[in-house]
Amino acid sequence: MSRQANRGTESKKMSSELFTLTYGALVTQLCKDYENDEDVNKQLDKMGYNIGVRLIEDFLARSNVGRCHDFRETADVIAKVAFKMYLGITPSITNWSPAGDEFSLILENNPLVDFVELPDNHSSLIYSNLLCGVLRGALEMVQMAVEAKFVQDTLKGDGVTEIRMRFIRRIEDNLPAGEE
Amino acid sequence: MPLHTKKPRSPTSVSPGGSPGAILLGQTCLHQGPGQKTSLSVLEGMGFRVGQALGERLPQETLAFREELDVLKFLCKDLWVAVFQKQMDSLRTNHQGTYVLQDNSFPLLIRMASGPQYLEEAPKFLAFTCGLLRGTLSTLGIKSLVTASVASLPTCKFQVVIQKT
Numbered sequence: 001m002s003r004q005a006n007r008g009t010e011s012k013k014m015s016s017e018l019f020t021l022t023y024g025a026l027v028t029q030l031c032k033d034y035e036n037d038e039d040v041n042k043q044l045d046k047m048g049y050n051i052g053v054r055l056i057e058d059f060l061a062r063s064n065v066g067r068c069h070d071f072r073e074t075a076d077v078i079a080k081v082a083f084k085m086y087l088g089i090t091p092s093i094t095n096w097s098p099a100g101d102e103f104s105l106i107l108e109n110n111p112l113v114d115f116v117e118l119p120d121n122h123s124s125l126i127y128s129n130l131l132c133g134v135l136r137g138a139l140e141m142v143q144m145a146v147e148a149k150f151v152q153d154t155l156k157g158d159g160v161t162e163i164r165m166r167f168i169r170r171i172e173d174n175l176p177a178g179e180e
Numbered sequence: 181m182p183l184h185t186k187k188p189r190s191p192t193s194v195s196p197g198g199s200p201g202a203i204l205l206g207q208t209c210l211h212q213g214p215g216q217k218t219s220l221s222v223l224e225g226m227g228f229r230v231g232q233a234l235g236e237r238l239p240q241e242t243l244a245f246r247e248e249l250d251v252l253k254f255l256c257k258d259l260w261v262a263v264f265q266k267q268m269d270s271l272r273t274n275h276q277g278t279y280v281l282q283d284n285s286f287p288l289l290i291r292m293a294s295g296p297q298y299l300e301e302a303p304k305f306l307a308f309t310c311g312l313l314r315g316t317l318s319t320l321g322i323k324s325l326v327t328a329s330v331a332s333l334p335t336c337k338f339q340v341v342i343q344k345t
Binding site: 010011012014015017018021022025026029 | 222226229233237258259262
């Protein structure tokens with residue numbers, strides 16, 4: 001293998017490990033800052049939301065996907081384009097509700113949790129909760145109010161990690177607060 | 181380690197897919213509300229631990245550096261590319277243990293207005309990275325002090341001073 005190719009793979013590997021390590025450092029620090037898991041979960045969700053509302057612009061600019069016509073299309077784009085682009089994984093989409101307003105994302109592996117173990121005293125910590133906030137924030141910017149939550153987690157002993165996505169309502173175009 | 185008065189939101193992070201995610205994570209999470217003080221040393225400490233862990237995961241052949249300068253070059257090329265998808269723009273040294281690494285368009289500052297407008301905010305975006313450099317160096321067997329300075333965004337300089345034990 002040429003030195004150039006070696007450099008490329010090394011870079012990528014380091015980059016992905018750095019990501020996992022940094023996320024871990026973040027969660028660890030939050031656990032120190034807040035006394036209970038619930039508050040950490042809320043903070044992760046809030047941070048994720050703040051990221052999501054901006055990440056969507058980057059996503060739309062880089063992915064060239066057009067407007068989604070329904071929630072099914074949205075699900076496809078989230079799993080096959082967005083997750084692939086930002087986390088390098090493609091979750092599968094399952095468990096559609098009969099009304100078509102809920103589905104599950106099944107992540108067989110979650111890069112955020114590589115080498116992570118939850119200690120016993122943090123059993124209600126939703127370690128990857130940042131992701132739920134990101135999904136919520138990003139979709140809000142494209143006029144969709146959704147709820148995202150973890151219903152299975154490999155960190156807690158489940159076989160897979162499952163995020164349940166629920167469509168709440170379409171957000172009508174509102175002028176930002178403070179403008180006429 | 182001094183504790184912050186209010187909770188800082190997060191350090192920088194890197195998405196495997198590309199730096200936009202990283203930049204957004206860093207910028208978003210460093211926004212502080214009124215009356216809150218960031219704890220730069222907490223951020224630097226986090227960067228240090230991450231840098232240490234990262235250093236430990238490097239393959240042995242990468243660690244076979246001949247000289248201190250090779251280590252610094254590694255930081256400027258391989259580490260910087262892995263984290264920021266670009267190389268450091270310049271590396272200078274006095275050959276007596278002080279190195280100045282300059283990035284002319286530091287990705288964590290690039291989305292802010294160029295020039296002096298946000299000089300006061302800049303340290304928050306640099307603290308974690310200083311720790312990261314210090315931590316990686318530590319695992320590579322080098323004790324150092326790393327500080328960053330910005331005269332005009334988005335150019336910044338990281339000063340690495342090797343500590344002789």
